[in-house]
Amino acid sequence: MTRRRVMAAAIAAVLLLPVALAASPSAVAQSYPTKPITLIVPWPAGGSTDISMRAIARGAEKHLGQPIIVDNKGGASGTLGPATMAATAKPDGYTISQIPITVFRLPLMKNQKVSWNPDTDFSYIVHLTGYAFAVGVRAESPFKTWQDVVDAAKANPGKVTYGSPGAGTSLHIGMELIAGQSGIKLTHVPFKGDGEQRAAVLGGHIDMAVGGSGLVPFVGDGTMRALMIWTKDRAKAWPDVPTLKDLGYPWVFDSPFGIAGPKGMDPKIVQILHDAFKKSIEDPETLAVLDKFFMVANYADQKGYLEIIKQTTAYEKDALERIGLAK
Numbered sequence: 001m002t003r004r005r006v007m008a009a010a011i012a013a014v015l016l017l018p019v020a021l022a023a024s025p026s027a028v029a030q031s032y033p034t035k036p037i038t039l040i041v042p043w044p045a046g047g048s049t050d051i052s053m054r055a056i057a058r059g060a061e062k063h064l065g066q067p068i069i070v071d072n073k074g075g076a077s078g079t080l081g082p083a084t085m086a087a088t089a090k091p092d093g094y095t096i097s098q099i100p101i102t103v104f105r106l107p108l109m110k111n112q113k114v115s116w117n118p119d120t121d122f123s124y125i126v127h128l129t130g131y132a133f134a135v136g137v138r139a140e141s142p143f144k145t146w147q148d149v150v151d152a153a154k155a156n157p158g159k160v161t162y163g164s165p166g167a168g169t170s171l172h173i174g175m176e177l178i179a180g181q182s183g184i185k186l187t188h189v190p191f192k193g194d195g196e197q198r199a200a201v202l203g204g205h206i207d208m209a210v211g212g213s214g215l216v217p218f219v220g221d222g223t224m225r226a227l228m229i230w231t232k233d234r235a236k237a238w239p240d241v242p243t244l245k246d247l248g249y250p251w252v253f254d255s256p257f258g259i260a261g262p263k264g265m266d267p268k269i270v271q272i273l274h275d276a277f278k279k280s281i282e283d284p285e286t287l288a289v290l291d292k293f294f295m296v297a298n299y300a301d302q303k304g305y306l307e308i309i310k311q312t313t314a315y316e317k318d319a320l321e322r323i324g325l326a327k
Contacts, residue, residue, distance in 0.1 A: 029268035040097035042081030048213035055289035059280025132294030153184035163197030213293030
């Protein structure tokens with residue numbers, strides 16, 4: 001090639017560079033994913049959320065053609081993982097996180113300083129499911145019914161204790177609302193996750209565990225007894241366990257959740273992830289795992305997810321105002 005031809009080729013390459021750069025995001029989206037994806041689960045390993053999210057991830061892997069690696073980042077009532085992602089992860093679709101309801105709640109709470117804005121710092125992908133919450137005691141507990149708890153708490157204000165996976169979680173807020181409606185004062189003992197507080201109640205260190213679906217196997221084998229469940233309807237496996245509404249309380253607490261990535265994700269990558277996770281929660285293998293924890297699919301696309309967030313934020317603000325924790 002002559003010198004003139006080399007120079008012409010170089011000039012042509014420079015002129016075409018802006019076109020190539022402009023096309024690169026689309027090209028990246030079309031080839032996505034080309035490597036493993038990290039899914040942050042902001043709770044300790046081994047709990048009901050961890051187990052269910054791993055099942056959902058396995059279902060999504062089938063359609064993405066790449067493995068999904070679960071990264072447990074427990075702490076700060078389930079917000080440490082999403083906050084870390086929002087602050088440090090690239091919006092390339094290779095880091096995503098489960099988004100618990102506390103991401104929307106903590107910014108509304110007094111004395112809470114948060115590093116994220118739920119309206120601007122995330123690319124919401126898909127809404128997935130929710131929890132079955134219950135109040136459980138060890139088999140040897142003198143509390144046979146919820147009314148026993150109410151009677152004991154009225155006779156001994158502040159001496160009846162309960163654990164939750166952390167201050168500001170749905171379980172903490174829910175119990176405080178229930179206690180307020182009942183005219184009783186309970187003492188809250190926060191833990192990092194279901195496993196820790198369950199061990200505390202089984203060891204007799206606290207009176208009650210207010211947990212998620214992780215209580216299911218322990219109630220099933222008789223190690224624990226469920227006093228109430230917070231779902232809309234009674235659980236098929238627990239036909240004798242009353243719901244909150246059965247007990248005269250006007251609430252259903254199921255803390256619905258989905259997944260999101262950092263702000264600024266390519267909409268085409270968001271759609272690819274959405275489609276894979278939607279198919280996962282339609283997969284019989286995934287649904288079988290969710291069923292073990294009394295969880296049901298609660299799908300919504302990006303637009304529907306944003307509407308759920310709007311409704312959730314309004315509800316959370318009202319609940320926090322009721323118990324004096326709102327800003």
